Amino acid sequence: MPDTPAPTILSARNAVIAMFVLNGALFGLWASRIPTVSAKLSLDPGTLGLLLLLMGGGAIAAFPLAGRWVDRHGAAVTTVWIATIHALSILGIGLAPTVLTLAAALFFFGATHGAMDVAMNAWAGAVERHLPRPMMSRFHASWSVGAGIGAASGFGAIKLALPLLAHSLLVIGPVAALCLWLALAPSRAPHWAPAPQGGAKPAPLFTLPKGPLVLVGLIAMCASLGEGAMADWGAIFLMTTTGVTEASAAIGYAVFSVAMVIMRLGGDRVTFRYGPARTARLAGIIAAFGAGLAVGIATYPVALVGFALMGVGYAVIMPLAFSRATNDPILSPGKAVASLATLGYGGLLMGPPVIGFIAEATSIRVGFAVLMALAVLMATLAPALRPPAP
Incomplete structure (x- = not known):
């Protein structure tokens, strides 16, 4: 690709940040309105779990496309x-009058979310190649900032008793308009046009990682499995092993998340x-080490330190994996990111049930010890993340 003017790079960088913020928001x-939707349609935990699984299935189905x-x-x-369609897709959740229509809306929301995840990470990788220093970790930190904005707006909407549809229009409307405005002009720059395909035969729709990217995918799966387990089982782990109240246990995931954001802001350096x-x-x-602390010393303060260290450790893995995927010498950027995202989301979906099965058969502490083993595997496979030779 020819040298790209600095203003074009900066505007594209800001555009990618805006897309990550919008996706996170x-x-x-x-996520902040799940209880509202559940109460509106009187969903039992089993039905809600199936609906959330369906949303994840929509994302996985959309990755290769x-x-x-x-x-x-x-x-x-x-x-x-895709960002435009994704911003509109949340309105379908607010409009859904039955469980079946909600299922369809969640599948579509998950599909557009997953498709946007692939596209924006591919764009982020393309922009990063023109920057003097790595940037992917900060792009992912922007997602966390957006998620915090969305969750905080949910708190306010619940206090004001706003239905999900009105909440989405009032919050996502302005946020989406601003983010899309920031991204529209940079996205049309010729520097981000796709490489000519020539007369090559169409590749299979679903592509698995190849070569060293298989190991990168395993690293991503280990990290995302840990993140999913922390989200769904962190509070239960604290309540079971340290005996704290539900309110105190909820702080555990907050500590984990804050540590991730802070580390992602500095991860590129x-x-x-x-x-x-x-x-x-x-x-x-x-x-x-963080998982070992949490598992080995069953006290609340030490467990919180362990959760923070786990957040620091997991924070940089997915950004590094996506950076490596966008520079893969075997697969095109789109297919490489899609195949990596499939393994990553697979880990995110598999994490909670895997830990649950292990905890039921043994104990929650043994379940979390598995996260320690997976983190060791991440460290062992780390050489796969080296940039490919030119």
């Missing part, structure tokens, strides 16, 4: 188009100094 808004669109139309244009492989190895060791 949509997810945070939905998004990868193909990225390769055909370019990551930038694809991101903006660490990567620039030590390189992706050494950074990932150190991250895996820190996550393993």
Whole structure:
């Protein structure tokens, strides 16, 4: 690709940040209103669990399609188009009058969320290649900021007794308008156009990682499995092992999340100094040590320290994995990111039930000990994250 003017790079960088913020805000808004939707349709826990699983299934189904669109139309244009549809998709959840219509709305919301995830990470990787230092970790930190904005708006909407539809229009309307405005012009720059395909035969729609990217996918799966387990089982772990109240246990995931955001804001500097492989190895060791503290010393303060260390360790893994995928020498950026996202989301979906099965057969502490083993595996596989030779 020819040299790209600095203003074009800066505007594209800001556009990618805006897309990550928007994607996170949509997810945070939905997550904050799950109890509202559940109460509106009188959903029992089993039905709600199936609906959430369906949403994840929509994301996984959309990954290969998004990868193909990225390769055909370019990551930038694809991101903006899917972002527009994704912003509208949350309205369907607010309008759903029955469980069946909610199921359809959640599947579509999950599909657009997953497709946008693939496209914006591919665009982020393309922009990062033109920057003097790594940026992917800060892009992912922007997602966390957006999720916090969405969740905070949910708190306010609940206090004001706003239905989900009105809440979405009042919050996502302005946020989406601003973010899409920031991204529209940069997405049309010719520097982000897709490479010509020539006369090559169409590749299979669903593509698995190949070569070293398989190991990168395993690293991503270990990290996302840990993140999913922390979200769904962290509070239960604290209540079971340390005997704290439900309110105190809820602080555990907050500590984990804040540590992740802080680390992601500084993760690019660490990567620039030590390189992706050494950074990932150190991250895996820190996550393993944190899990070991939480499992080995059953006191509330020590467990919180362990949760914070796990957040620090997991924070940089997915950004490093996506950066490596967008530079894969075997698969095109769209297919590489899509295949990696499939394994990553697979880990996120598998994490909670895997820990649950282990906890039921043994104990919750043994379940969390598995996270320690997976963090050690992340550190062991870290060399796979080295940039491919030119």
